[in-house]
Each structure stands twice: as C-alpha cells, then as structure tokens.
Amino acid sequence: MSNIFVISNSQVPIISIKNITKTYKVGGEVVNALKGVDLEIEKGEYVALMGPSGSGKSTLMNMLGCLDTTSSGTYILNGNDVSSMNDNELAQIRNKEIGFVFQTFNLMPRLSALENVALPLVYAGKKRSEREAKAAKCLEAVNLTDRMSHRPNELSGGQRQRVAVARALVNDPAIILADEPTGNLDSKTSDDIMNLFEEIHRHGNTVIVITHEEEIARRAKRIIRLKDGKVERDEPNHSPALV
Helix, strand or coil: CCCCCCCCCCCCEEEEEEEEEEEEEECCEEEEEEEEEEEEEECCCEEEEECCCCCCHHHHHHHHCCCCCCCEEEEEECCEECCCCCHHHHHHHHHHHEEEEECCCCCCCCCCHHHHHHHHHHHCCCCHHHHHHHHHHHHHHCCCHHHCCCCHHHCCHHHHHHHHHHHHHCCCCCEEEEECCCCCCCHHHHHHHHHHHHHHHHCCCEEEEECCCHHHHCCCCEEEEEECCEEEEEEECCCCCCC
C-alpha cells in the first residue's frame, strides 16, 4: 500500500467533547438523544462506537462528523470549536477534517472511480490535474489501480467500498469516520475492508468506526458503548480480533 496517509505525533486530543446534549422535537414529544456526553479521542487512535437502537450512537456520529450541531456543550475538533458553527462553516470543516465511509457507499453512479474519489477536491478548489493525480494515488493505495475508469455499477460491493475509502482519504483528513462500513458486505469482503482500516490506522490515521457488530468493534483498539444517550462504557480493547 502506498504511503499516502497522514501521520501526527501530537498528544493534543483531536476530539474533545464536553457535556454535549442533543434534543429533538418529534411531533409534540421531546427526545433527549444525548444527555451530557464527555469524550476525548487522541490523534492516531482506532475507536469503535457501539450502541443499540435509541442509544444515541447515530446522533453522536452526526455530531462527530459535523453533520449536526449540539443543543448544548462544546465540541473541539482538531483545534476548531465547531459547537456554534453555521451550516457553511460546518461544511468547510467536514470537507477539510473528516473523511466519511458509509454503509451504502454513497458513490455518484455516473462518475468513474477516479472521478468519485476526486470529488472532494473539486469542492476544495483544486486544479483538475492535481485532483486526478491525488485520486489515482489513493486508488492505488486501496489496490484499485486497474478499476479507475470503472463506474460503480461495474464494481463489486467490496470494490465500491474501497473506492469510498479512497475518497475518504483524498483530502488528507484528520479523521476517518466509518458508519457501518461492512453492513452491505459478505463476511470475506468485510474482513478485507476491516484489514484496510487497520492498515490506515497503522500509518497513523485516526479511525472511528460506528458499528453494532461485536466482531467489527473488536478490530478497534478502544470501544465506546452508548446507552440511553450516555457513555455506558469506554475502555481499551485488550483482545482485538485476529486479522
């Protein structure tokens, strides 16, 4: 795998969340999705975020990914206070700091693998030659050099997820945030994708995987479990799954 990854030795937490809450109104009912969550994640950590339906896991993922704002509390992301940013500011932070990998891949069907990977660089205002060179390097890193011109419908599920991983890496983000990244894959392909995340982590990147599967969570070095809008357990994983 090519060395395209971001390495940082800083000990300042890349994520620092203090007493965040999130309240929604659903009809006439008020839902307290997060209830005073405190959390710190250091640069270079590999973390699994777990929790059953209704635990606040998805809400916390949206907070971490700057897809939603807190009702109260503070969120410092890589030195930026994102707690009170507006939508445009959050969009800029997302594109700069976070590489997303989704369960459903979220690839543009009419674009090639290369064009899909290069898309975040379009939003970043990079020149076409620079975009294509960087996208090609990222596809090489996930072993898809021979699939650069293929569209998503010409790729297997595992290959599509590798394209999504390459796209997540293309902007040299501070964090790779993966939401149920193996949910649509068979067990062999899931194992291949998780091996890829482990290699990304070994190169020094911060990786956060949101999952409901114990087997996937055990690949991480730290497991954070949510229940009823609070952190129920946060502990190092001393017995990671065998690769």
